[in-house]
Amino acid sequence: MGYFDVPDRSYTRYSNRQLAAVPLAVLAVALLVLTGTFLMTGAPVPLGMDFAGGSELTIQTTSSQEEIANAFDEEPESIQSVSAPDSQNQYVVQFTSTDLESLSQQAEQNLEQDGDADIVQLESTVSGSFGERTQRTALLGVAVAFVGMSVITFLLFRTFVPSIAIVLSAFSDLVIPLAFMTVADISLSLGTVAALLMLIGYSVDSDILLNNHILRRQGDFYESTHRAMRTGITMTVTSMAAMLVMGVAAGLFGVKLLSSIGIVLFVGLAADLMNTYMLNLSLLRWYKFEGIRS
Amino acid sequence: MTGPVAFVKEHWRLLLLVVFITGSMVSLFVPGGVMGGNDYVETQDSGATNLEYGLDLEGGTRISAPVTGMTAEDIDAGAVRDNGSVDQARLTEIERTLYDETGLETGNVRVSVDDDGNAHAELFTENVSEEEFAAALAEAGVEVDPDEDIREGVTAETRQQMVDTIQSRINAAGLSGGNVYESARLGGGYYIVTEAPDMGADELRELLAERGIVEVQAYYPTGDGNHTNETVLSGDDIAKVDPPEINQETGETVVPVQVDSNAAPEFQSRLNELGFTDPNVGVQQCGLRGDGESINFDHEGERYCLLTVIDGEVVDAHSMGPRLANSMSAGSWENDPTFQMGAQNAQQGQALSVNLQSGSLPAPLDFGEAQTYSLSPALAEQFKLYSLVIGALAVITVSGVVFLRYRNPRVAAPMIVTAMSEVFILLGFAALIRMPLDLSHVAGFIAVVGTGVDDLVIIADEVMEQGDVSSRRVFESRFRKAFWVIGAAAATTIIAMSPLAVLSLGDLRGFAIITILGVLVGVLITRPAYGDILQRLLTDK
Numbered sequence: 001m002g003y004f005d006v007p008d009r010s011y012t013r014y015s016n017r018q019l020a021a022v023p024l025a026v027l028a029v030a031l032l033v034l035t036g037t038f039l040m041t042g043a044p045v046p047l048g049m050d051f052a053g054g055s056e057l058t059i060q061t062t063s064s065q066e067e068i069a070n071a072f073d074e075e076p077e078s079i080q081s082v083s084a085p086d087s088q089n090q091y092v093v094q095f096t097s098t099d100l101e102s103l104s105q106q107a108e109q110n111l112e113q114d115g116d117a118d119i120v121q122l123e124s125t126v127s128g129s130f131g132e133r134t135q136r137t138a139l140l141g142v143a144v145a146f147v148g149m150s151v152i153t154f155l156l157f158r159t160f161v162p163s164i165a166i167v168l169s170a171f172s173d174l175v176i177p178l179a180f181m182t183v184a185d186i187s188l189s190l191g192t193v194a195a196l197l198m199l200i201g202y203s204v205d206s207d208i209l210l211n212n213h214i215l216r217r218q219g220d221f222y223e224s225t226h227r228a229m230r231t232g233i234t235m236t237v238t239s240m241a242a243m244l245v246m247g248v249a250a251g252l253f254g255v256k257l258l259s260s261i262g263i264v265l266f267v268g269l270a271a272d273l274m275n276t277y278m279l280n281l282s283l284l285r286w287y288k289f290e291g292i293r294s
Numbered sequence: 295m296t297g298p299v300a301f302v303k304e305h306w307r308l309l310l311l312v313v314f315i316t317g318s319m320v321s322l323f324v325p326g327g328v329m330g331g332n333d334y335v336e337t338q339d340s341g342a343t344n345l346e347y348g349l350d351l352e353g354g355t356r357i358s359a360p361v362t363g364m365t366a367e368d369i370d371a372g373a374v375r376d377n378g379s380v381d382q383a384r385l386t387e388i389e390r391t392l393y394d395e396t397g398l399e400t401g402n403v404r405v406s407v408d409d410d411g412n413a414h415a416e417l418f419t420e421n422v423s424e425e426e427f428a429a430a431l432a433e434a435g436v437e438v439d440p441d442e443d444i445r446e447g448v449t450a451e452t453r454q455q456m457v458d459t460i461q462s463r464i465n466a467a468g469l470s471g472g473n474v475y476e477s478a479r480l481g482g483g484y485y486i487v488t489e490a491p492d493m494g495a496d497e498l499r500e501l502l503a504e505r506g507i508v509e510v511q512a513y514y515p516t517g518d519g520n521h522t523n524e525t526v527l528s529g530d531d532i533a534k535v536d537p538p539e540i541n542q543e544t545g546e547t548v549v550p551v552q553v554d555s556n557a558a559p560e561f562q563s564r565l566n567e568l569g570f571t572d573p574n575v576g577v578q579q580c581g582l583r584g585d586g587e588s589i590n591f592d593h594e595g596e597r598y599c600l601l602t603v604i605d606g607e608v609v610d611a612h613s614m615g616p617r618l619a620n621s622m623s624a625g626s627w628e629n630d631p632t633f634q635m636g637a638q639n640a641q642q643g644q645a646l647s648v649n650l651q652s653g654s655l656p657a658p659l660d661f662g663e664a665q666t667y668s669l670s671p672a673l674a675e676q677f678k679l680y681s682l683v684i685g686a687l688a689v690i691t692v693s694g695v696v697f698l699r700y701r702n703p704r705v706a707a708p709m710i711v712t713a714m715s716e717v718f719i720l721l722g723f724a725a726l727i728r729m730p731l732d733l734s735h736v737a738g739f740i741a742v743v744g745t746g747v748d749d750l751v752i753i754a755d756e757v758m759e760q761g762d763v764s765s766r767r768v769f770e771s772r773f774r775k776a777f778w779v780i781g782a783a784a785a786t787t788i789i790a791m792s793p794l795a796v797l798s799l800g801d802l803r804g805f806a807i808i809t810i811l812g813v814l815v816g817v818l819i820t821r822p823a824y825g826d827i828l829q830r831l832l833t834d835k
Contacts, residue, residue, distance in 0.1 A: 058673060100495065100666055101495075101496065101499070104495070104496075117672060118670045118672065120670070121669070121670045121672065121673040122667075122668065122669045122670065122673055123495050123666065123667075123668045124665075124666060124667040124668065125664070125665065125666045125667075126665045127662060127663045127664055127665065129662075129663045130358070130663055130664065130665045133479050134799065137479070137797050137798065137799055138799060140793070140797070141793040141794055141797050141799065142793075144793040145789065145790040145791070145792075145793050145794075146790075148789035148790065148792070148793075149786050149789055149790050151789075152782075152785050152786050152789050153786070156782050156785075190799060190802050191737070193799070193802065194734070194737070194794065194802045194805050194806070197790050197791060197793075197794055197806075198741055198790070198791070198809070200786070200790040201745075201783075201786050201787030201788075201789075201790035201791060201809075202744070202745065202748075202787070204783065204786045204787075204790075205745075205748060205783040205786070205787075208779055208782045208783055208786070209752065209779050209783075212778065212779050212782070216778075227755070227759060230755065231751055231752055231755040231756075234695075234699050234751050234755070235747075235748040235751050235752070237695060238692055238695045238696060238699075238744070238747050238748065238751065239744045239745075239747075239748060241691045241692065241694075241695050242688045242691050242692050242740065242743065242744050243744070244691075245684075245687045245688055245691045246684055246687070246688050246737075246740055249680075249683065249684045249687050250680070250684055253676075253680040253683075253684070255677060255680050255681075255684070255733060257733045257734060257737060258681075258684060258733060258736065258737050258740075261737050261741075261805075
């Protein structure tokens with residue numbers, strides 16, 4: 001069963017500093033990206049309609065993309081065509097305006113009907129103030145989840161260094177996908193917030209596994225690490241594969257909620273692989289060989 | 295080991311799984327489900343399962359909007375006597391003063407006493423400042439501090455009444471499965487959320503925007519050549535409403551109503567005073583014509599009309615009928631206080647009847663702060679298909695990875711089957727409690743497959759490490775070790791998702807609830823059973 005086997009003793013070749021440097025550098029870059037964006041735009045990540053307010057229409061029409069753009073008094077924020085198996089001529093159009101009534105009227109007046117299907121298939125609007133409240137609620141939710149996770153971790157391991165190692169890599173697991181979203185211009189939506197919360201739960205699994213194997217089992221450090229890695233990497237790779245498939249398929253079908261959850265989880269889990277087996281591991285090794293005696 | 299007790303003791307994990315899967319099958323596929331009843335759902339859902347679908351997968355409209363208004367809470371109105379009884383006259387007096395001071399239209403002021411005996415004053419408008427509100431209250435002899443005592447929003451009673459009114463309006467419109475509830479928002483205040491499966495956004499917005507305040511006004515000459523309107527009966531005074539019908543004598547559409555016995559005497563005496571019931575003055579003296587919507591008030595001479603007014607618009611004008619006039623002037627009408635409210639046509643009559651029956655919306659909704667989501671049934675149908683496809687793809691991917699990793703169908707196959715049974719049990723549970731499924735739930739199901747397989751990987755690796763599993767005892771000890779990790783991981787996932795399950799973040803609630811339930815089902819039922827299966831397969835018993 002060689003598929004996910006990792007080189008067994010390679011860890012001995014690197015010092016703790018070297019191991020920790022890579023994930024810490026990535027974390028620093030991610031934080032830099034977020035701070036930079038925050039200073040420039042006022043928000044660390046591009047805010048989607050759920051949080052910034054705006055409107056979205058899913059329309060079915062034989063008109064061209066250009067005609068769609070011209071059909072509205074207000075220039076659409078974005079027009080995305082949907083490429084699903086049994087639907088053609090479907091587009092998701094977003095606006096900053098929240099006057100849904102006139103937007104859907106303009107769509108019905110200025111666009112060509114596709115057969116007997118309704119032109120406006122989905123209409124959705126969030127007012128600015130509604131979005132602001134959602135933003136605060138979501139922030140609170142993420143904060144509570146993170147603090148709760150940290151408390152549980154400390155309760156489980158009851159020692160400072162291993163616990164803080166988990167909390168630190170979970171933090172990095174959140175920050176890296178956020179920075180990725182900024183760079184890839186994926187806006188923060190309710191779906192991505194759900195993905196981030198899911199990450200808190202998901203990513204901690206492999207950390208707990210690693211800590212458990214190293215701290216609570218007898219046996220050689222590298223032996224335990226290797227066993228934890230074999231299990232942990234299988235777990236994470238399985239989840240990553242499922243999320244990638246879900247993200248890509250849902251993206252093609254225009255099911256935004258599912259696609260953003262999938263993509264963000266995929267990136268976050270990839271970050272988790274690095275954080276668990278470099279950052280968390282180096283902290284654990286330091287703790288096991290040096291920290292414990294001091 | 296023989297005997298049924300020993301059998302159960304040995305295989306309780308597997309038996310538990312079988313019990314739950316059977317239960318899910320019943321709740322999913324047996325028509326009517328376990329809960330039975332609720333036949334309105336059955337009529338609209340012709341699918342093969344008992345699953346219910348939410349807006350995303352069924353189509354429809356949801357509008358969430360806060361209530362416009364401000365409240366002076368727990369005011370010292372002097373309206374509650376020491377023995378707890380309420381001085382209704384005092385409340386009305388404060389209300390009158392507030393109307394006079396603020397110049398608001400009927401229905402936008404309310405002074406009430408709640409069940410705990412606290413008095414509240416509410417204004418349902420955005421056009422009056424807190425200072426003006428406080429000043430108006432001071433005029434009525436109630437001292438409040440505009441900064442401290444007056445807050446945005448309305449009382450819980452008012453919100454509940456909004457919810458009830460909207461619900462009964464949706465029911466009156468003949469829609470099944472409509473759902474109205476209030477949802478708390480962070481930093482205080484509430485949204486009223488209305489979901490209607492069979493309605494477009496425009497339609498639902500119209501239904502919510504109409505206040506539906508019904509009044510009967512008397513239109514009579516003031517003696518100096520002019521006429522005036524006076525409200526003689528409000529919608530609240532009407533105790534019972536019948537559906538609209540055609541009056542046999544006049545051929546007009548009317549809505550028969552019964553006036554509340556407390557309001558009837560005053561209505562009767564006021565109409566007597568104004569001369570409406572005097573055959574030589576007011577009876578049969580209206581004769582104003584309408585165009586089907588409003589009434590033309592250009593006329594000469596003196597007229598006596600009973601006006602039907604909805605939201606400040608006169609929709610119909612009727613004469614006092616001779617029979618009603620007779621019983622009123624004789625004073626016997628108040629013993630059987632029924633009469634017929636006029637409407638210009640059947641459609642208007644229907645609207646009037648619905649408005650009277652559901653009552654008026656006590657306060658307007660603030661659409662400026664609203665969230666609207668509307669989805670056509672056709673697109674919802676597509677989403678249903680996509681969800682299935684995406685779910686299937688995710689399961690195939692996970693299976694592929696697991697098979698690649700273990701190369702041993704005896705380990706991998708039960709893994710996939712167990713993870714699937716987790717989803718199956720959750721679906722059964724969703725059907726049992728009639729939870730309407732949305733896209734967020736679908737995401738939750740996929741996440742459950744993901745976490746589920748993760749934990750099964752932990753079990754498999756732990757049990758199989760260090761060579762073969764020779765005895766049951768070895769197996770049990772390894773299995774217990776694996777379970778510590780799984781329990782810890784489950785605890786963190788539940789903690790991480792629980793804020794979402796509680797906070798009102800719309801779509802995400804379903805996702806969080808399914809994920810948490812999935813983790814619980816996994817830890818308590820399916821994962822122990824997988825251990826059992828694995829043990830049988832590995833120890834070759």
